[in-house]
Amino acid sequence: MQIENSNHNIQVKPNHYDFQRYTDLPRWTSYWHQITETLALEPKTALIIGIGDNIAGKILSTQGVQVYTFDFDKNLHPDFEGDVANIDALLGDRKFDVILCCQVLEHLPYDIFEDILQQMERHADNFIISVPFSAMKYKVELKLPVIKTVKMNIFIHKFFKKYKFNGEHYWETGTRGHTKRSVLKSMRKFFAVEKWYVAPYNPYHVFFILRKKI
Helix, strand or coil: CCCECCCCCECCCHHHHCHHHHCCHHHHHHHHHHHHHHHHCCCCEEEEECCCCCHHHHHHHHCCCEEEEEECCHHHCCCEECCHHHHHHHHCCCCEEEEEEECCHHHCCHHHHHHHHHHHHCCEEEEEEEEEECEEEEEEEECCCCCCCEEEEEEEECCCCCCCCCCCCCCCECCCCCCHHHHHHHHHCCEEEEEEEECCCCCCEEEEEEEECC
């Protein structure tokens, strides 16, 4: 997503989404999760917050989903243009079967995270959210006799490290003040958490599958 920072400027240029430099294999696997999690809900309509290169949106469209887009950058030609921090006012009474908001919320200060979630909750029944997961990651492979090879991913959260704004991200899950537990606590104020997981082939992305509380 191309979104404003605290100075109301676009954080990244349009060529940031050039296929050969932006869409690497791990990102492809994240698109797969976005698409399969969406299709599992059998939605008729979906709102994608943060267009990016719109690969997920285009594929969902081929599968019969009516896809709408929301972004701050008018050059990406979104259906709804504006700051996600004001999504409630910009969408009005529009509702969708599912909202996808992947690799977007970290571009906004964490102190408005809950406010954005509360606004989003009014406009869909199901939600797919992913954010960066900042942790020390290790891959372990054990070859044992008789038993087949066992592969494991080990994550050590950077709960001891304070995240500093890097020009794009204000925060990342796993760091001090933004732990997985605190992110889930905020989400549970507005949603039922169906599941969450770190993408196996892209451990930098953690997914949260949510639904509206009845």
